[in-house]
Amino acid sequence: MEKEAFIQEVRRLKAERQAVILAHSYQLPEVQEVADFVGDSLGLAREAQRTRAKVIVFCGVHFMAETAAILNPEKTVLLPDLEAGCSLADSIRPEDVLAWKAKHPDGLVVAYVNTKAEVKALADVCVTSANAVEVVSRLPQDRPIYFVPDMFLGAHVARMTGRKLDLFPGECHVHAGIREEHLKALLETHPDAEFLIHPECGCGTGCLYLKPDAKMLSTEGMVRYAKAAERRTFVVATEVGILHRLEKEAPGKAFFPVKPDAVCEYMKRITLEKVYLSLKEMRHVVRVPEEVARKARRALEAMVAVG
Ligand code: 13P
Ligand code: SF4
Incomplete structure (x- = not known):
């Protein structure tokens, strides 16, 4: 089938199934184009929670589909x-969290949304890159906090809140690969550009040392910022799928990726053809065991309420 035929079929099946298509900002352009909503992890979780559609086709990665299934258990969630x-969600196991809890019985666990449901079920609260600073700043001052699993986001949150956090040493292989030397090169070629950095990036603290006015933002935060900014040139440090959104939603502005080969192969597994097959054959249904979902739901509901 040609691309246009897939698009027509996806639209027809979507209506027939009473489905909604949610897509993350790193999805392929043609997948973003058939989606009803494109956003960051926080926006997608909220959209999944509030939708009235019977079926949610989640164009993103597994932990995002699980999050949708936990927040809206009445719906059928398809990945x-x-x-x-x-890779980040895979870096931590429930045992890692249990071991810290055993040593810190009064401790609080803050889980980045990029975790499996079993890890979320052990957390007190979940966060996304869009609200981690705000969520952590509201936590009681007198309790130890374990921030899992992204150490670069955790270090950013610790810096912004002034809180001492125990960090799990996890990382996303795509963002960890974006390092200071990549940033330095762009600082030389685009000294007047505005720098938009995702807090999962490996350049972390180093990038703020090199470029103190860089903005640390979620993917949605980058789009919002670029649309409103007076500056017309931006250097972007995150997965390059975001460029489609930035160029579409902030037309006439120029965007330069810090690392053009920062591509998440997991996000790119979702193709237009697979979206079509997903709707046609109602596959693959993502289910979370109720006992796990019930515990994880508390932490996720606390997350979607902030920011
Ligand atoms: P956000 O879109 O929430 O900033 O997430 C980035 C990410 O790595 C998702 O996998
Ligand atoms: Fe996970 Fe890919 Fe996002 Fe990295 S870019 S956190 S591997 S989904």
């Missing part, structure tokens, strides 16, 4: 490719 995983 077009079950291999769409996440």
Whole structure:
């Protein structure tokens, strides 16, 4: 089938199934184009929670589809490719959290949304890159806090809130690969550009040392910022799928990726053809065991309420 035929079929099946298509900002352009909503992890979780559609086709990665299934258990959540995983979510196991809890019985666990449901079920609260600073700043001052699993985001949150956090040493292989030397090169070629950095990036603290006025933002935060900014040139440090949104939603402005090969192969597993097959054959249904979902829901509901 040609691309246009897939698009027509996806639209027809979507209506027939009473489905909604949610897509993350790193999805392929043609997948973003058939989606009803494109956003960051926080926006997608909220959209999944509030939708009235019977079926949610989640164009993103597995932990995002699980989050949708936990927040809206009445709906059928489909992930077009079950291999769409996440190296960061895979970096931590429930045992890691249990071991810290055993040593810190009064401790609080803050889980980045990029975790499996079993880890979220052990957390007191979940966060996304868009609201982690705000959520952590509201936590009681007198309790130890374990921030899992992204150490670069955790270090950013610790810096912004002034809180001492125990950090799990996890990272996303795509963002960890964006380092100071990449940033330095762009600082030389685009000294007057505005720098938009995702807090998962490996350049972390170093990038703020090199460029103190850089903005640390979620993917949605980058789009919002670029649309409103007077500056017309931006250097962007995150997965390059965001460029489609930035160029579409902030036309006439120029965007330069810090690392053009920062591509998440998991996100790119979702293709237009797989979205079509997902709707046609109602596959692959993502389910979370109720006992796990019930515990994880508390932490996720606390997350969607902030920011
Ligand atoms: P956000 O879109 O929430 O900033 O997330 C980035 C990410 O790495 C998702 O996998
Ligand atoms: Fe996970 Fe990194 Fe891919 Fe995001 S970009 S889904 S954090 S591996």
